[in-house]
Structure formats: C-alpha cells, structure tokens
Amino acid sequence: MPEQILVVDDERDMRLLLRYQLEQEGYAITDAPDGRAALKLLRECTPGLVITDVRMPFMSGLELLREVKQVLPATEVIVATGYAEVETAIECMRAGAFDLIRKPFDIHEMYSCVARALDRYRLNASADLVRASQSFFATNELDRIPRAIVEGSRGLMAVDAAVLMIQDVQGRLQVAHASGLSSEAEGALLVELGERVVLALPLDRTPALVAPGLEDRRLGSVRALGAGASAILYPLAVGERVLGVLSLLRRDGLRILGKKDLDRAAVLASHVVLALENGRLACQLASSERLATLGQVAAGIGHEINNPVAYVLGNLGFIREQVAALRQGGQVDLQELEQAVLEARDGALRISDIVRDMRSLARMDxxxxxxxxxxxxxxxxxxxxxxxxxxxxxxxxxxxxxxxxxxxxxxxxxxxxxxxxxxxxxxxxxxxxxxxxxxxxxxxxxxxxxxxxxxxxxxxxxxxxxxxxxxxxxxxxxxxxxxxxxxxxxxxxxxxxxxxxxxxxxxxxxxxxxxxxxxxxxxxxxxxxxxxxx
Incomplete structure (x- = not known):
C-alpha cells in the first residue's frame, strides 16, 4: 500500500496543491480543513505522516501535533507555517515535530522533507518489529515464549489487549497468554471469535478485521466487544497445521484498527509462527539431548552394572553351596552365610540405584x-x-x-x-x-x-x-x-x-x-x- 499522508490546512488552495503534488509522487493523500476534522480522520486511516499548518481555527497546529503524538506516537508530523517564529519552532520540536517548513515553501524542499520523514517512520516501524521479534527469540523455552509474544505484539501494534491462543490436542483453542484484558468475559469472547476463524480456515485463511462499520462474515455480531472497539484475529498456521490465533484489540474509537494495521499484523504473525515453531523444535531437541546424554554414558553403564551383578552372582553361588551342604547334614558357618546374603543384597541395591538414576534422567520430570x-x-x-x-x-x-x-x-x-x-x-x-x-x-x-x-x-x-x-x-x-x-x-x-x-x-x-x-x-x-x- 502507498504511504498515507494527512494534510491539514484551513486554506483550501494549499490543501489541493499539496494533494496534487504529493499524489504525483505516489502517496495516498487525505486532507482536513482543521485540527478537529483531522482527529476524526485518524479513526479511518493511520497515516505515516501528518503535514499541518500552525494557525488554524478551533485547534492550532501545535495542539494537533500533541494530539497526534498521543494517539499515534509513531506518526511523523511536519509543521508548515508562514510565521516562522523561534518560539513556535522550539515548541513544535519539543512536542515531537519532525521538521518545521516556512510558507511559501519550495516544492522540492517539501518533497525532500516528506521523503525523509517517511523514511524515519518506516525505519522506526522496522526497528519496532525487530525489537519485538528479538524478544520472541530471546528464549527457546516453550513455556516463556507466549508471554514474550503477547507483550511484544501489544507494544508493536499499540493495542489495548493481546491474546495468544494455541490449539490443544483436541483442536480447541486455549489461552497461552493474555495481557490487557478488562474482564474474563472479554477474554472468553475473543476465544470464541478465534474458534470461528479456525473453523472457517478450510474455506478462508485470511485474518479477520472487525471495526465499527466493518464486520467479518465469519464472526457474526461483535457488539459485545464494545462501541468503537476494533480487533484483528490472525490465524497462525504452518501449511495445513493450525497453531492457534493471535488476537489484538483496541477499545479506543479514536484509534480504530485498519488495513494498514492488518499489513503490519501479517509480518508480526509470521514472526510469531517462527517463534512458536522454534520453541517446539527446541523442546524436542531438549528431549533428544537428554537421550544423547544417556547414550553417551550407556556404554559404561553396562560395565557399571556388570560389577555388582558378578558380586551378586558370586555370593548367590556361595549361598547355594552352603544350602546344599546343610541338606546333606554338613557343617555351615551361619555368620558367613548371613554375610553373603547381605553382600548379595548390597549388590542388588547398587543395580537398583543405577537403574533408578537412568530412569530419572530419561523421564520428563x-x-x-x-x-x-x-x-x-x-x-x-x-x-x-x-x-x-x-x-x-x-x-x-x-x-x-x-x-x-x-x-x-x-x-x-x-x-x-x-x-x-x-x-x-x-x-x-x-x-x-x-x-x-x-x-x-x-x-x-x-x-x-x-x-x-x-x-x-x-x-x-x-x-x-x-x-x-x-x-x-x-x-x-x-x-x-x-x-x-x-x-x-x-x-x-x-x-x-x-x-x-x-x-x-x-x-x-x-x-x-x-x-x-x-x-x-x-x-x-x-x-x-x-x-x-x-
């Protein structure tokens, strides 16, 4: 998708000029006549860049800048003004503006500034994804990966709640980890919606996006999520094998999840699948390593057992001879016989200890x-x-x-x-x-x-x-x-x-x-x- 830019200016001609010039460069442009209208448009799109005038009715460009940074922290903002005052510039930069351009501006200077702002937006977005992915792969312990996935996904997608659901052996979704849920009912509803997505996978493998005015036929009514809430339910699969579903929820109607978020979720989901598969393989390798350790010492274990076996057999042979002598009426040293029994018992216990040690090492305790x-x-x-x-x-x-x-x-x-x-x-x-x-x-x-x-x-x-x-x-x-x-x-x-x-x-x-x-x-x-x- 082309990068989205929101142009905010109370001068209609200036908005039209910027729209025309930037659309020629391949950008997707949305415009608004003032700050209040711009904030409403933020519900419908997630622009990578906002270009705003400073002096406008209802809401100044500086106030809009602060609102944008609160609602969409990753979005870059360029402030354009015909009144390039030092105090204004300082306040805008402190509020997080990418740059300040003076009107009337040179269009080539504007192109350059827009390109640099969007480059930083993409770079930051990529860096966020890399950091999230690194947190997924920071451990190969299968029981710790779900928490890393949920926390990383919640931060990357800037959502209020995230839930990772994994299929159990019966094919039912179970919550592996959740963060930000407001209630058990909300979590249960997301699991139910995830089940509907999984049931529809043979016919439709696309993720589900639900938002006000946008409903997915697979999910039916999702009003229980709340007015203004939006959600993405992304199926996680490897070929035909279903791993689970990643659910992302925003309750704030000012930050509705859209198609651009869906694109980012697609990249995120691919990293989630890799992390889960990596954890599964690591778990299998851990079992293999345990068996490899057993194999490494197994050759010597035979020798270790042979010694007490020979000890037991030798004493049993002596005991048998003494019992035979007793049957024939011969003299037997009962103290020696008792000692032989005790020694045979010690040898058997030694064998028992070795077998128990090996079983303990092999068993998934x-x-x-x-x-x-x-x-x-x-x-x-x-x-x-x-x-x-x-x-x-x-x-x-x-x-x-x-x-x-x-x-x-x-x-x-x-x-x-x-x-x-x-x-x-x-x-x-x-x-x-x-x-x-x-x-x-x-x-x-x-x-x-x-x-x-x-x-x-x-x-x-x-x-x-x-x-x-x-x-x-x-x-x-x-x-x-x-x-x-x-x-x-x-x-x-x-x-x-x-x-x-x-x-x-x-x-x-x-x-x-x-x-x-x-x-x-x-x-x-x-x-x-x-x-x-x-």
Whole structure:
C-alpha cells in the first residue's frame, strides 16, 4: 500500500496543491480543513505522516501535533507555517515535530522533507518489529515464549489487549497468554471469535478485521466487544497445521484498527509462527539431548552394572553351596552365610540405584515439584557420569546434608551430568600436573550453590562468551551444541541461574544457583566432606 499522508490546512488552495503534488509522487493523500476534522480522520486511516499548518481555527497546529503524538506516537508530523517564529519552532520540536517548513515553501524542499520523514517512520516501524521479534527469540523455552509474544505484539501494534491462543490436542483453542484484558468475559469472547476463524480456515485463511462499520462474515455480531472497539484475529498456521490465533484489540474509537494495521499484523504473525515453531523444535531437541546424554554414558553403564551383578552372582553361588551342604547334614558357618546374603543384597541395591538414576534422567520430570534433597540429584549425577570421569579424573566432593531445593532430581541431575561429562572431556589428553574434578555445594543466603570445578586447560575468552548459545560447540561433529543451552533453560525454569568462569591453563568453574528451602523450615547441619577416587 502507498504511504498515507494527512494534510491539514484551513486554506483550501494549499490543501489541493499539496494533494496534487504529493499524489504525483505516489502517496495516498487525505486532507482536513482543521485540527478537529483531522482527529476524526485518524479513526479511518493511520497515516505515516501528518503535514499541518500552525494557525488554524478551533485547534492550532501545535495542539494537533500533541494530539497526534498521543494517539499515534509513531506518526511523523511536519509543521508548515508562514510565521516562522523561534518560539513556535522550539515548541513544535519539543512536542515531537519532525521538521518545521516556512510558507511559501519550495516544492522540492517539501518533497525532500516528506521523503525523509517517511523514511524515519518506516525505519522506526522496522526497528519496532525487530525489537519485538528479538524478544520472541530471546528464549527457546516453550513455556516463556507466549508471554514474550503477547507483550511484544501489544507494544508493536499499540493495542489495548493481546491474546495468544494455541490449539490443544483436541483442536480447541486455549489461552497461552493474555495481557490487557478488562474482564474474563472479554477474554472468553475473543476465544470464541478465534474458534470461528479456525473453523472457517478450510474455506478462508485470511485474518479477520472487525471495526465499527466493518464486520467479518465469519464472526457474526461483535457488539459485545464494545462501541468503537476494533480487533484483528490472525490465524497462525504452518501449511495445513493450525497453531492457534493471535488476537489484538483496541477499545479506543479514536484509534480504530485498519488495513494498514492488518499489513503490519501479517509480518508480526509470521514472526510469531517462527517463534512458536522454534520453541517446539527446541523442546524436542531438549528431549533428544537428554537421550544423547544417556547414550553417551550407556556404554559404561553396562560395565557399571556388570560389577555388582558378578558380586551378586558370586555370593548367590556361595549361598547355594552352603544350602546344599546343610541338606546333606554338613557343617555351615551361619555368620558367613548371613554375610553373603547381605553382600548379595548390597549388590542388588547398587543395580537398583543405577537403574533408578537412568530412569530419572530419561523421564520428563515435573520441574515445579516440591522440595527434595539436593544431594540426591548430585550423587545420582556422579554415579551416571562416573564411567566418563573414572578414566580421566580424580573426583572429590564436599556436600552438606539437609540442603533442599524445589523441583525434582531428574532435571538437576541432567544439568550436573552434562557439566561432569564436559569436565571429564576437557581433561582428556590434558598434560597438566593434576586431573581433578571437584563438586561442592553450599548455601548462600536463600540460594543453593553447586560448583563443578576442573583442573583442565580452561576456556578461551572468545569461546567463553558463546558457551550457552544454542548450537555452539567446540567438539566438531561429535557435539550438538545444545547441552549447556538446555542446562541453562532447565536451571532458569527452576528459578536459578548458571554461570562459568575460566582462566586458560588453570581450569574452569561452572556454578549453578538454585532457590533453597528457607532456613526457617529446615534444621542446619554441618558439612560432611566425602571423596571418591576414580
């Protein structure tokens, strides 16, 4: 669509002259004889530029400028006047005017000023869209994306309310996030209208625009939205697959949504679809990364299980021999027999622990669970990653008893397994004086802090700043570049944060902070140091 310009001047000849000259340049021109008429026209169009005289009846150009900036902040305003007073110029520029042109003006100067004003309007509009889009893609956590989409869309489109509705597995729309709704009834009505748009998609895939005097046949009556209200309901789809509907609502009759807003909403919707698909794929990749972590340690898990299996079988063989001797009336040392039973039980429990650790890591646990002992997750991670660390490092731990965090052990274990395996891989082939991995936990105020420290080669500064970026890897074809990114997402969902510090040649320290159970609810106990040589 051509750029829209609103010309406001109480001199008819001047309006006609500007209309003719600017239409020759390909602009769409609307004109008004005074400020009050101009404000009414703002309901019907959203001009990128307003050219106004200063001295007019009913409302001065300066007053109109202030009204335009309040109603349409992005619209540029050029003030034209035959009285180029310094005070007037200063007031206009302070009120947000793009430029001040003196009458009678040179038409080429006017063309240049109009072109520059519209260039800035388009640039600002593009910058707003980029900022909104960046907020959509600032996270790949599927549960945080809807909020970013709604808040970004509401600001970009300058609407009173925005609602993102996503289809569930039954094909019904559910509100993923909403902002600015005046009541539950208003939200329910927008969902109902969204359902009507989705039902009509096989025959009509266009977005719905409703405004006073403009109704969409798919929606029926929308009077319940309120007098003067306008709305855009944009269907979100990938091919034939429907994702949902983005609803945008303005209640102010002075700023009715129009076709130009629909054009901007079209670009916005394409970014929304990309963000939702990106979040969905990231969620799938997170599951794949969890399985990849399991696969990475699976080969050694077999060896880890074989040891206690052999232990159990050896003791069961001895028990069987003793039972046979008893049946034949022989002498049996009952103390040795009882010891063999206990040892067989210990071996079976060891196998049970390993299987439980693997199941916990593979399962999509509820990360918003209750309080659990942090040591449970740490020790589980140490057992799972033990196969990787055993061949490469000496592992030390210092863990306090009674330190609890909210969530469930599985996700925390996944984070720590990733950090332990990375530390072990960093030490592989390292020629340093010592090869150690140290895992510690402590309470700092209301946070539980876990550190995974290695004495490896460290991380170069140019790599350090990119470690948590999705798909960034220094492992070549053997790495996915998702482990640390997913670990950060998990930690943030649990209300914590993860960071790293490193000095090349002197190892690295990864720090995970998680909200700890308040001291008022737990009894403090002393730190119990432990160590395991691998």
């Amino acid at each position: 509820d990360e918003a669970g209750g309080w659990f002992d942090l040591n449970e997750a740490i020790r589980s991670a140490l057992r799972i990653a033990g196969v990787q660390t055993a061949r490469r490092a000496y592992v030390q731990t210092e863990l306090p008893e009674g330190l609890e965090v909210r969530g469930s052990p599985g996700p925390v274990s996944q984070v720590l397994v990733n950090l332990l395996v990375n530390a072990a891989q960093a030490l592989e082939g390292w020629d340093g004086a010592s090869k150690e991995i140290r895992v510690t936990a402590r309470r700092e105020a209301d946070m539980a802090v876990i550190e995974v420290r290695d004495t490896g080669p460290g991380i170069p500064p140019e790599v350090l700043s990119r470690l948590f970026q999705p798909f960034f890897t220094t492992k070549g074809s053997t790495g996915t570049g998702l482990g640390l990114s997913i670990s950060r997402n998990i930690v943030r969902r649990l209300g914590g944060e993860i960071g790293v510090s490193s000095v090349p040649g002197h190892g690295s320290v990864f720090t995970v902070s998680l909200p700890a159970r308040p001291l008022a609810e737990v009894r403090e106990v002393p730190v119990v140091p432990s160590r395991s040589a691998s």
